[in-house]
Amino acid sequence: MSVRPDPAAFNVSLEARCAQLERQLKRERQIRLEAESIAERGLREAYLTNQRFELLCNVTNAANQSVDPLDTLRYAIAEICAVNDWAFANVLLRKGHGGDARLEGCGLWHARHPDQMFAFIDLSSRLIAWPCAIAPGRLLIHPAAVWTRDIQASGDQGRSGLARQCNLRASISVPVMLGQDLFAVMEFFTQSAVEPDPQQLEVLTQIGTQIGRVFRRTANEKLLIENALRDPLTQLPNRAQFENRLEAIFQRNTGAASLRTSLIYIDLDGFKLVNDALGHQAGDRLLVEMAGRLRQVADAYATTPYPGAPESVLIARIGGDEFIILVEGEQHWEDAADIAKDIHSILRPSFVIDRHEARCAASIGIAHDDGSYTVAADLMRDADVAMYDAKSRGPGRTVTFDLGMREKAVSRLKLEAELRTAVQLDEFRLHYQPIIDIGSGKIVGFEALLRWQRGDSLVYPSEFLQVAEDSGLMNVLGAWVLREAATVAAGWRRQCADLPPFYMSINVAPCQFLQPNFVDQVRDIIAATNVDPRVLVIELTENAAITNREHTRVVLEALRAMGIRLSLDDFGTGYSSFTHLQTLPFDNIKIDRSFVTDGQSNVSWDIIDAMLGIARALNIGVIAEGIETHSQLDRLAAVGCTFGQGFLYDKAITSQVALEKLCATAGYATPNPVSPFSS
Amino acid sequence: MKGVIFNLLEEVVVDHHGDSVWDALLTSAESSGVYTSLGSYPDAELYALVEAASQLTGTPVRQLLHWFGIHALPKLAERYPSFFESAPDARSFILSVNTIIHPEVRKLYSGASCPHFHFTETANTLILGYRSQRKLCDLAHGFVEGVAAYYNETIVFAQPTCMHDGAPGCQLQLTWPQ
Numbered sequence: 081m082s083v084r085p086d087p088a089a090f091n092v093s094l095e096a097r098c099a100q101l102e103r104q105l106k107r108e109r110q111i112r113l114e115a116e117s118i119a120e121r122g123l124r125e126a127y128l129t130n131q132r133f134e135l136l137c138n139v140t141n142a143a144n145q146s147v148d149p150l151d152t153l154r155y156a157i158a159e160i161c162a163v164n165d166w167a168f169a170n171v172l173l174r175k176g177h178g179g180d181a182r183l184e185g186c187g188l189w190h191a192r193h194p195d196q197m198f199a200f201i202d203l204s205s206r207l208i209a210w211p212c213a214i215a216p217g218r219l220l221i222h223p224a225a226v227w228t229r230d231i232q233a234s235g236d237q238g239r240s241g242l243a244r245q246c247n248l249r250a251s252i253s254v255p256v257m258l259g260q261d262l263f264a265v266m267e268f269f270t271q272s273a274v275e276p277d278p279q280q281l282e283v284l285t286q287i288g289t290q291i292g293r294v295f296r297r298t299a300n301e302k303l304l305i306e307n308a309l310r311d312p313l314t315q316l317p318n319r320a321q322f323e324n325r326l327e328a329i330f331q332r333n334t335g336a337a338s339l340r341t342s343l344i345y346i347d348l349d350g351f352k353l354v355n356d357a358l359g360h361q362a363g364d365r366l367l368v369e370m371a372g373r374l375r376q377v378a379d380a381y382a383t384t385p386y387p388g389a390p391e392s393v394l395i396a397r398i399g400g401d402e403f404i405i406l407v408e409g410e411q412h413w414e415d416a417a418d419i420a421k422d423i424h425s426i427l428r429p430s431f432v433i434d435r436h437e438a439r440c441a442a443s444i445g446i447a448h449d450d451g452s453y454t455v456a457a458d459l460m461r462d463a464d465v466a467m468y469d470a471k472s473r474g475p476g477r478t479v480t481f482d483l484g485m486r487e488k489a490v491s492r493l494k495l496e497a498e499l500r501t502a503v504q505l506d507e508f509r510l511h512y513q514p515i516i517d518i519g520s521g522k523i524v525g526f527e528a529l530l531r532w533q534r535g536d537s538l539v540y541p542s543e544f545l546q547v548a549e550d551s552g553l554m555n556v557l558g559a560w561v562l563r564e565a566a567t568v569a570a571g572w573r574r575q576c577a578d579l580p581p582f583y584m585s586i587n588v589a590p591c592q593f594l595q596p597n598f599v600d601q602v603r604d605i606i607a608a609t610n611v612d613p614r615v616l617v618i619e620l621t622e623n624a625a626i627t628n629r630e631h632t633r634v635v636l637e638a639l640r641a642m643g644i645r646l647s648l649d650d651f652g653t654g655y656s657s658f659t660h661l662q663t664l665p666f667d668n669i670k671i672d673r674s675f676v677t678d679g680q681s682n683v684s685w686d687i688i689d690a691m692l693g694i695a696r697a698l699n700i701g702v703i704a705e706g707i708e709t710h711s712q713l714d715r716l717a718a719v720g721c722t723f724g725q726g727f728l729y730d731k732a733i734t735s736q737v738a739l740e741k742l743c744a745t746a747g748y749a750t751p752n753p754v755s756p757f758s759s
Numbered sequence: 760m761k762g763v764i765f766n767l768l769e770e771v772v773v774d775h776h777g778d779s780v781w782d783a784l785l786t787s788a789e790s791s792g793v794y795t796s797l798g799s800y801p802d803a804e805l806y807a808l809v810e811a812a813s814q815l816t817g818t819p820v821r822q823l824l825h826w827f828g829i830h831a832l833p834k835l836a837e838r839y840p841s842f843f844e845s846a847p848d849a850r851s852f853i854l855s856v857n858t859i860i861h862p863e864v865r866k867l868y869s870g871a872s873c874p875h876f877h878f879t880e881t882a883n884t885l886i887l888g889y890r891s892q893r894k895l896c897d898l899a900h901g902f903v904e905g906v907a908a909y910y911n912e913t914i915v916f917a918q919p920t921c922m923h924d925g926a927p928g929c930q931l932q933l934t935w936p937q
Binding site: 113127128165 | 796868869
């Protein structure tokens with residue numbers, strides 16, 4: 081069977097053929113129209129995408145170059161309005177935090193015809209929007225772009241009435257944000273009801289993010305600049321800000337008395353010990369507290385000579401525990417002195433950190449500019465010099481700079497340099513002062529004392545220890561003393577096998593004792609020198625012992641476990657706390673020479689008596705220092721003091737002489753009458 | 760000139776005079792007749808077609824353009840209904856030419872040279888200021904009448920000035936009788 085169609089069936093009339101062709105033509109026309117319509121939709125899409133991409137690019141470029149987010153916003157709202165032919169745009173800035181968070185108009189807006197919608201512009205630029213269900217307040221709760229088709233019907237923040245008057249219909253509110261931080265809201269208004277367009281919203285949201293970056297960047301820059309001029313811990317101005325201000329004062333260089341300045345240089349005494357003992361966090365808290373007190377004093381004296389002028393008093397933190405106060409004005413001389421006084425009294429109350437009571441005194445140096453200074457740094461240097469002078473006189477002192485101090489300071493610097501050289505050239509020596517059994521007059525031990533062989537002269541520690549401590553040489557020197565004393569003690573034992581029992585008493589500075597590895601250092605020295613640890617006595621001042629009582633207890637127990645004995649030095653001059661003696665494992669107390677040499681005072685002897693009583697009660701030994709006369713010796717013997725040292729017996733002597741004296745069994749002059757306790 | 764104008768002309772001529780007349784016009788104007796809304800064609804081709812129609816019918820060119828505008832308007836409404844839907848009356852539709860219609864045209868055909876009308880509004884009148892090298896004020900006039908018919912409104916048309924009379928611009932004054 082054939083499938084070929086019957087040709088007769090196609091044998092149609094001319095009319096039918098025409099009608100068919102017309103239908104075909106119509107179809108073709110429809111197809112063309114359909115194709116054109118599809119192509120037009122595509123062209124429109126492409127145009128819009130391109131336009132939005134360009135808009136985003138333009139705003140992003142502007143944001144990248146911007147230093148002011150408001151400039152970027154100004155540019156962005158104008159661009160967005162121009163591209164979309166929107167009538168009005170307004171910027172609301174986010175203000176306040178937590179329950180106080182709100183959006184506020186800031187006078188930044190863009191309008192196609194400002195005159196035709198002035199009432200709406202005016203209200204919008206002063207608008208305050210609190211969190212609520214409708215835009216723009218809604219963005220505080222849910223920060224996402226909102227498209228309101230017709231605000232005339234929405235009840236928008238009381239603006240719908242004006243919107244009607246100004247013929248504004250749709251509103252689009254766009255958050256300016258980065259991450260979770262909302263910085264501002266851009267709102268746009270159209271004069272026709274525009275349907276929400278998700279793609280458009282996406283682009284606007286992206287623009288909001290780009291501008292959010294400018295806000296974040298600007299905030300970070302501001303913070304950086306603040307940190308560059310401010311000490312982040314205490315929030316006080318830092319050295320840079322202080323120096324800028326002082327430099328500016330010197331730049332004015334008018335010489336007018338009313339513009340002269342004083343500098344108050346403040347160094348906290350005892351801060352370093354707290355820092356070492358309780359850790360940096362505790363130290364920081366103490367610093368913040370003390371800085372607050374200092375600021376309180378400074379603020380009390382600060383005045384503003386004319387509106388907009390810098391305050392007459394500026395306080396800055398310029399180092400770890402160093403502060404400086406600049407005092408400007410006619411009264412600078414008197415004000416500086418008063419400020420110093422107030423600082424001493426405001427620092428007096430103790431401050432409790434982690435249940436430890438901490439105290440800071442201040443060493444204060446003042447330098448006045450009497451018009452003779454031409455360089456700011458010189459004034460600062462002199463205040464620093466005065467502060468050092470104050471420090472050398474003990475905590476809590478104020479010293480005003482004079483020219484003699486400059487020479488002293490120069491020689492001090494020289495001394496520091498020489499000390500460093502001396503350490504390298506091994507110019508330090510130990511001399512040994514005998515410690516005597518008062519009852520028998522026999523040598524029981526020696527106190528190793530540091531001397532500096534500076535050329536032909538012998539320099540005593542009182543002349544260089546403070547400088548050594550200030551310049552960080554103390555731990556080096558201290559370790560050297562320990563090693564040398566141990567070496568000498570071990571050497572004596574080797575040289576003279578039948579040497580009578582003796583001990584070697586070694587002073588340890590507070591900073592040396594507070595080193596975390598102090599016990600290890602001692603252990604290593606014992607191993608290296610092969611000294612019998614039972615020969616060693618470590619002398620510690622009360623201040624060093626109580627700075628960190630827990631550390632002290634652990635260290636002292638570790639030392640005792642090695643066989644080393646412990647003396648509490650300068651007893652009576654510090655806190656002289658009974659509790660310290662009771663809780664810390666000392667073997668001896670050393671009565672400070674000031675009590676012994678003050679032989680005329682009955683009070684001193686009563687105190688010595690009391691100290692001996694305490695020692696007896698706690699079953700610890702007592703050594704009196706600074707015995708210079710027979711009457712002192714007699715009296716000490718009479719009250720029952722067991723051991724003593726002083727010029728009456730011997731000054732500190734060289735190792736060789738000391739060994740000879742020890743070997744000679746003959747004792748020193750025996751006091752008379754003999755103490756009832758020593759018989 | 761945008762291809763859509765040629766398409767509209769073809770539709771209006773075919774509607775009123777049939778296929779053969781359009782074919783005759785093309786022959787007379789020596790035009791290929793291949794026009795799509797996606798393309799742009801020389802203005803001269805449109806003028807040649809209008810000129811041919813004028814000769815064929817004995818109707819002046821300006822009158823023909825006016826007639827074309829009136830009848831093209833419903834065809835535009837058919838093709839682009841959204842423009843008409845968003846304008847509630849003739850006045851707002853005419854006012855949307857600058858702000859909505861021509862911007863939309865530019866979205867489809869970058870570089871399209873659409874005329875800009877300068878509107879002067881009073882309570883019941885609207886003056887359209889028109890300036891163009893093409894001098895198609897008659898076409899605009901026809902479109903306005905088409906719009907009035909579409910919205911079923913009465914608009915009284917007057918043209919105080921005309922570029923054809925040597926004026927620098929045309930003023931098309933529309934009045935809604937109260």
